[in-house]
Amino acid sequence: MIKFIPWSSILILGLINQLVAAPLALKNGQLPDDIRLLPLKDLNGYFPFDPPSSKKEWEIRSSKIRQELRVAAGLYPEPTRSPLNAVVRDKKECGDFTIEKVYIETLPGFFLTGTLYRPNREIGKRPGILCPHGHWKDARFYDAGESKAKKEIKIGAENNLDSARNPYQARCIGLARLGCTVFQYDMMGDSDNHQISHEITHRFARQRPGMIAKKEWGLYSPQAESHLQSILMLQTWNSIRAIDFVQALEDVDPDRIGVTGASGGGTQTFMVSALDSRVKVSMPAVMVSTAMQGGCTCENASLLRVNEGNVAFAALFAPKPIGLTTANDWTKEMTTKGFPQLKKTYEVLGYPQNIMLHNRIEFDHNYNLPSRQSMYKWFNEHLGLGHEKPEMEKPHKRLTKEALTVWDKDYPMPSGGEDFEIGLLTYLTEDINKKIINNSDVSRKGWEVVLGLDSERNNDVEWDLTLKNQEEGYVEMSGLINNKTSKESIPAIFLYPKDSWNKRVVIWLNELGKSGLYKSGANSSELKEDILNVLSQGTAVCGIDLFMQGEFLKDGKPIEVTRTVANKREAAAYTHGYNYSLFVKRVRDILTTISMIESNGHGANHIDLVGLQGAGHWAAAANFLSKNLNRVVIETGGFEFININSIRHPDFLPGAARYGDIKALISLAKTSPWIVDDKGLPEWIKN
Template sequence: MMGFWNVMMLPILLFSCLMGGSAMSAPAGNLNVLADGERLQDRRMTDLKTHDTPWTFQKPASLDEWKNKRDRIRRKILISCGLWPMPESGQLKYEIFEKKENEDYTVEKVLLETFPGYYATGNLYRPKPDPANPSRRYPGVLCPHGHWTNARLAHTADDSVLAARSISFARQGYVCFAYDMVGYSDNKALLDHNFGGRREALWGIIPAGFQLYTSLKALDFLRSLPDVEPKRIACTGASGGGTQTFLLYAVDERIKAAAPVNMISAHMQGGCKCENAPQLRLDINNMDIGATMAPRPLMLVCATGDWTKNTPEVEYPAIRSIYELYRKPDLVAYHLVDAEHNYNKESRQAVYNWFARVFYHDRPQSDFVEKDYVMDPTPDLSVFAKHPIPEDALKPEQLFEALRVSREKQLWDYLEKFKPSAMEIYSEAYRETLAVKEPEFTEISTSHNQRIPQGEATVEKFLLENESTGQAVPAVLWTPGKLDNQREIGAVLLIHPEGKSGLIGEGGILKEPAARHIEKGIPVLSIDCLGTGEFIRDASWTARAKAQSATGYAHFATYNLTDTAGRVQDILLAETWIAKKFGKPAKIIGLPGAGGWVLLAHGLAENSMENEADLSNLDFSNDHCFVEDLYIPNLRRCGDFATSILLAGNRPIRIQGCADPAMNDRLKRAMDAGVASGGD
């Protein structure tokens, strides 16, 4: 592999003839596959999804099939939230202070460090100590909240007072931790709820990830308390708190009972950044995630006046079908409330009854009826009413940089120390992040086929299609009159940032390096990757481009592939088609402007060999090109080019044109790690 690294370090020579090199003896002609005005039926343009797109639950055929899907859902959540591998966690660090004694419960304030320099904020509600049994332990309840005004500190209508259930849980015999969403209530002083943009998302530093990690640390905290039974923990929240509830129980089986309220729906998946981690719902939905609780006890509280109104007929039967696979259908139930979006008294009572069935089945139901309550004044609940913000709390930009550095360090600790799980962990993250793969030969087809003789050579124009992904990719294949039958590759796949038309020079003459390969008797295939060539002639492209713009749909990447991921998908389709047609692997060449796409595809392109990528004109400073030219959320978190190189194993790639010393060092480091781990 070092030989290829040496090539990488040479001046840019490989593609220097691209813009003015020698030409074929015959003109290349019009390369458009579609007639003027004909629409390109690619589902990535025509079938864009949002959080309001209806879903149909796909019931697995067997329990084993479901368990495999469940494990993938868990992995997918963690990867999309930037928590794969899990951040290294030191000793649990928290402060409990300013206890207030009430008649039949106590309430305290909590600062809980999650990431170094960032703190969760909340209140801890406890039963009054039992004089007859001062060492008694109680079940614990985690109470995340939704997007109500003032949230944890709300004093408004009954449908949104978080303290009501916290007080009741403590009175009923639970230790309850009610904690803030990121950037809500007390937490506003530490971080904005909608923090971050594209650069932060590249590193998996996103609101959804912060909230899920906060919930995981809250679970650690609650289980560590001396008056809590660590194996008897429940979680409940409404609206966005419902999302936090099912994301937590999906990834952590320490939650033994759950009640997501007014959230799980087949036709609304949550409308906030904190609920829409990138890539999360490309092929799963909240019914799938909700069902991961099985076979643990689950209560679905729904309302006639919001998106959960169909739960009795749609979401409940879907999730119950998974419990039936475990032969535990009695461990899931629903309660429909005739109300608007809420966590009102009736909803709370349904949850009290459900948790009592799980944790206190030997006590009378009357013990769990909500009593009248008086909410504690805000100063008695607000963490920072008297207590200063911790001195080591980081400002947002400092926090981002600290997390970026720690995640890069974690990558190289895994890759260079060759932990047994290193490649498994980062390869899983890479595959889920790009969310594309090589198709099966049987999935590939062509249409709009046109065959045009050009002297001794032949030009074929067609659409490369994959029905399972909805791809319809314009392609052109040049076949020499005299094939080199001794060649090791089936054909060269040339990727140009403008598509196949970028290979044509003045007078319609085919430019280098395409002409050179054809003269050697090697077929050349070129395609219009997503968003290039014939794609941008189509009206549907305008809609897709608008949806991804700064003023477009904020959660686009949660439900749809980004353009860069789609381009990698097209490269994988084309190189697999070459292997199918010729019975030999493809050689993929990424020309300047498209070299990054090819380098990202390289690790997944098992039907290729000896690929080449030119990284000229890519600005790697401050992640600029990853933000502007190669955007896929979580890409840098999962190792980007480095992981692709290592995934390729003994399939080398020739890289050049990178003018950034830090990126060159990083690429060399990846290649060296590949050699040491048994690659080429």
């Protein structure tokens, strides 16, 4: 039998429910006006670069950007430089240049393959040039085919069939003829480099359950991300070791090192140029722009472009000579977006002559003859090659795969596959652990990047009171903590003792948000005993809804998975390379709250922080970043970042395990916290 309840009774029940529920900062169902609720940023966003106004400003800012880049690339600290065990063999004379087959061991058991091009004449010490290539299939062996080559010649992109069929060889041969020793090396998963496959390196799309584990894991897993182990890391390390190799060659002047590559090779060019001071001249082709930042998994890494983009990374090379090229691709607006700001940076530093843009947007994505000619002139000028007309590229006979391939029956291809991949990451983990375990300074600096330390983001924080209730023994005030600088808004509750306030405030974190101060969460207005105990001592209590808690959610239920960008490929870098993790956003909310209490003008002399029952790791991170907390109470509940098994877990944090996990966060903080797991609750909470 169905019972009908009169509307008047429903209204009364609703009013009663409102009276007994935890107070809200906003109207029921209204979300905070917070920029973080907008769609996430992705690689197809807009990445403008603001030039510095002075040398001093750039000195400080570039140091910060470079450190962020080094951490994101998994190269802070760098792996141990193991012996290269270089093999250079099978020299062939090709008229006015020679070629040799090369492989080097950039990490134990991990090989980089390529071809060494040299001028076939004695000219003493000469420049060494690195030529990483992009995403042209097997670029070192590439053959565009006669039909496509003829089309390139017809539109003026090339002037002979052999160069048109493989413009990447043409670049190396052209530089060798100009008097340079050139090392063209393979991307991972390309040409001779297959220890980690092309599918994993460049086309990874789905998480591999069998490669997710606390002790032995593979690339793209939550554990690899927590150690900042990525394809971008491995390829950039290959480039750094390639410089080691080229610099050590007897015919190379170690002080004249240049790098040039296109597309994905352009990414490697500006990466190694920014991170390795030995590079003296750089020319990343058709890659640097304020638009698309690189679509391949090999060009992305968690944390990489959260604050800056590729134009800023190119600017890190200043004031040394850098040349850039454009095409009818994402670089086509570079003349008005990106290059003027780079030019301004060089002007501020006093070297306007050291930057150049070759703008030819009538051609599609390329490293064609006009681009190569521009590069030849640039390298000729800045590496002192001494040619009157370096751009005059002569014809050559295209080299076949059979002439170039490194591996044969006498030099068999090394083993690879998943077991190799796991073993390589295990070696890297153990190697880095040795460097960090007794070096708190390295760990601290790594954590500052991982957690997005920004001393200026809380300079303008306000409290907006929306509701005030007089309760027995305390005043209950709801409102919003508005960060005007970052355009963020945090729902909060302040509970003030009615009697004498002791000028102390406790920020009380809970996995439910501010409703966790109440016995039955959002459905109760009755405070928990611990909160009443603290209030009875004359201490105020603050509860907040961290981002995606409480009033950030329409149903108020804790989220189980985080948002991702539209890209369906299950690589964390596509989301976390452009956006801070939910964990970082929540920690920043705590810091904003601390800043508001400090600057509010109500006279708080002491700020305490409590993180219990699923909130201890947030408290540990906030305590690490804050310098002004008095008492900190943390309950970890055995939490460790290394145990997180999903890149969409709300506590997923790239880089956390690399720098010592939660134990390091706790030990590195200025305020030594009370650990509930070891000691139980402190007396001032138990009363």
